Amino acid sequence: xxxxxxxxxxxxxxxxxxxxxxxxxxxxxxxxxxxxxxxxxxxxxxxxxxxxxxxxxxxxxxxxxxxxxxxxxxxxxxxxxxxxxxxxxxxxxxxxxxxxxxxxxxxxxxxxxxxxxxxxxxxxxxxxxxxxxxxxxxxxxxxxxxxxxxxxxxxxxxxxxxxxxxxxxxxxxxxxxxxxxxxxxxxxxxxxxxxxxxxxxxxxxxxxxxxxxxxxxxxxxxxxxxxxxxxxxxxxxxxxxxxxxxxxxxxxxxxxxxxxxxxxxxxxxxx
Amino acid sequence: xxxxxxxxxxxxxxxxxxxxxxxxxxxxxxxxxxxxxxxxxxxxxxxxxxxxxxxxxxxxxxxxxxxxxxxxxxxxxxxxxxxxxxxxxxxxxxxxxxxxxxxxxxxxxxxxxxxxxxxxxxxxxxxxxxxxxxxxxxxxxxxxxxxxxxxxxxxxxxxxxxxxxxxxxxxxxxxxxxxxxxxxxxxxxxxxxxxxxxxxxxxxxxxxxxxxxxxxxxxxxxxxxxxxxxxxxxxxxxxxxxxxxxxxxxxxxxxxxxxxxxxxxxxxxxxxxxxxxxxxxxxxxxxxxxxxxxxxxxxxxxxxxx
Numbered sequence: 001x002x003x004x005x006x007x008x009x010x011x012x013x014x015x016x017x018x019x020x021x022x023x024x025x026x027x028x029x030x031x032x033x034x035x036x037x038x039x040x041x042x043x044x045x046x047x048x049x050x051x052x053x054x055x056x057x058x059x060x061x062x063x064x065x066x067x068x069x070x071x072x073x074x075x076x077x078x079x080x081x082x083x084x085x086x087x088x089x090x091x092x093x094x095x096x097x098x099x100x101x102x103x104x105x106x107x108x109x110x111x112x113x114x115x116x117x118x119x120x121x122x123x124x125x126x127x128x129x130x131x132x133x134x135x136x137x138x139x140x141x142x143x144x145x146x147x148x149x150x151x152x153x154x155x156x157x158x159x160x161x162x163x164x165x166x167x168x169x170x171x172x173x174x175x176x177x178x179x180x181x182x183x184x185x186x187x188x189x190x191x192x193x194x195x196x197x198x199x200x201x202x203x204x205x206x207x208x209x210x211x212x213x214x215x216x217x218x219x220x221x222x223x224x225x226x227x228x229x230x231x232x233x234x235x236x237x238x239x240x241x242x243x244x245x246x247x248x249x250x251x252x253x254x255x256x257x258x259x260x261x262x263x264x265x266x267x268x269x270x271x
Numbered sequence: 272x273x274x275x276x277x278x279x280x281x282x283x284x285x286x287x288x289x290x291x292x293x294x295x296x297x298x299x300x301x302x303x304x305x306x307x308x309x310x311x312x313x314x315x316x317x318x319x320x321x322x323x324x325x326x327x328x329x330x331x332x333x334x335x336x337x338x339x340x341x342x343x344x345x346x347x348x349x350x351x352x353x354x355x356x357x358x359x360x361x362x363x364x365x366x367x368x369x370x371x372x373x374x375x376x377x378x379x380x381x382x383x384x385x386x387x388x389x390x391x392x393x394x395x396x397x398x399x400x401x402x403x404x405x406x407x408x409x410x411x412x413x414x415x416x417x418x419x420x421x422x423x424x425x426x427x428x429x430x431x432x433x434x435x436x437x438x439x440x441x442x443x444x445x446x447x448x449x450x451x452x453x454x455x456x457x458x459x460x461x462x463x464x465x466x467x468x469x470x471x472x473x474x475x476x477x478x479x480x481x482x483x484x485x486x487x488x489x490x491x492x493x494x495x496x497x498x499x500x501x502x503x504x505x506x507x508x509x510x511x512x513x514x515x516x517x518x519x520x521x522x523x524x525x526x527x528x529x530x531x532x533x534x535x536x537x538x539x540x541x542x543x544x545x546x547x548x549x550x551x552x553x554x555x556x557x558x559x560x561x562x563x564x565x566x567x568x569x570x571x572x573x574x575x576x577x
Binding site for chain 1: 327328349357360364372377378417420430
């Protein structure tokens with residue numbers, strides 16, 4: 001276990017020194033902030049508009065504001081709140097996917113290209129330990145990303161006095177699972193092809209792009225059920241049982257990808 | 272026990288339909304405690320051999336052993352230190368932190384780690400650069416820290432691929448002294464190098480590789496014996512001189528004596544016959560001790576001839 005931990009720690013260290021990765025994370029953060037700020041200003045405009053209408057309607061000689069208007073306003077506000085959270089989730093999820101693809105597709109491939117893997121493997125470390133260390137290093141970074149995104153989301157919701165959407169309860173966890181699935185596939189593919197090709201293939205391999213009659217649907221990984229955008233938008237709560245099943249699916253998928261990756265890496269010539 | 276042993280080790284690279292034999296049935300044995308030079312021109316298969324010993328490549332056929340254990344066993348790497356030709360390090364570390372990382376990977380106990388790292392930094396004159404980021408190291412410094420990481424866990428066998436290519440003369444001298452100290456302590460060193468004078472000055476035995484084939488192996492004395500000979504004669508008549516000019520023998524006059532240098536046995540026999548025909552008395556025949564450079568080039572040239 002110790003070599004795996006050492007490689008994982010080194011992998012985290014290496015990732016923190018990747019300018020492109022930091023750029024991607026910053027871009028993801030900027031994207032999320034832009035969405036949040038624009039939705040926040042929209043919400044403010046709506047509130048001001050409603051207050052103005054209330055003042056106008058309360059003038060002597062005019063009718064009082066009806067219950068229908070109040071309900072419509074409340075619905076509009078809830079929809080804005082859901083849209084804000086969905087947009088936040090969407091941006092964080094998309095940015096996270098890009099980060100995951102970058103991290104996992106380059107984790108081993110970049111070390112092979114640079115030649116640092118030769119020195120590392122000249123030490124008493126098996127190839128399996130090396131690959132697992134690299135994967136767990138990426139998992140740690142993605143976990144930190146998921147935690148940061150969740151905390152930012154809740155802090156922002158609190159500052160805007162928004163009710164946290166029930167779907168948001170499981171959304172970060174499923175987002176994390178999806179990113180690990182993407183990452184494990186990207187890492188496996190990067191042992192065969194160039195990292196950029198591996199990242200693109202892994203991203204589009206999700207059978208969410210295909211409909212059930214397509215045989216690829218039954219072979220390719222399904223990322224679709226891990227995308228909570230619609231649930232967050234609608235404010236619907238996901239069944240905990242489904243979340244558990246999806247988690248098992250993700251673990252299963254990652255395990256298969258890692259086993260295939262180990263097989264490939266053990267036989268790979270580290271030129 | 273042999274520190275390194277290869278049995279019919281072969282490696283063929285495939286690129287599409289093209290196959291290139293990088294190493295052909297290499298049978299080599301490096302004994303424990305010796306400094307072994309591995310020579311050959313570019314593309315001879317030296318680095319391929321080292322990569323096969325490190326289990327970075329899979330052999331097309333044959334087997335390689337380190338301390339009589341197949342190289343695929345990870346545990347055997349505990350006794351191994353490796354310095355690659357182009358030192359590629361995790362350049363985001365500072366010097367000391369990098370060595371700590373490699374020491375931990377090599378299984379150096381945490382209690383003795385710090386002391387050992389300081390010792391290595393001092394030995395390789397890197398104390399001043401210990402807290403500098405490795406990305407800012409010069410080529411020579413990279414080679415030094417690469418050598419330090421290879422020796423950190425005090426391995427029994429060092430595989431060094433072009434270890435002094437980036438070092439200045441002072442660095443090379445220090446490196447030679449370190450190697451001799453390692454030899455004194457019974458360590459085995461396997462050096463692949465283009466710098467023949469360096470190999471000559473430290474190696475117990477050498478092997479010459481060309482086009483993936485092992486051409487010669489042995490001590491310098493063994494390699495030079497029986498090949499280049501010197502025939503010393505008192506005087507050489509003009510007719511004999513003319514006859515010798517038609518051969519590849521080299522005639523020189525040294526301290527009143529005529530020396531006829533014959534690079535191989537066949538030429539020596541021809542020259543002796545010519546001298547007898549011209550009634551020239553041969554004072555003595557001496558085996559010429561060749562420099563490693565001569566041995567290397569005569570081997571490579573002989574192999575290149577059809």
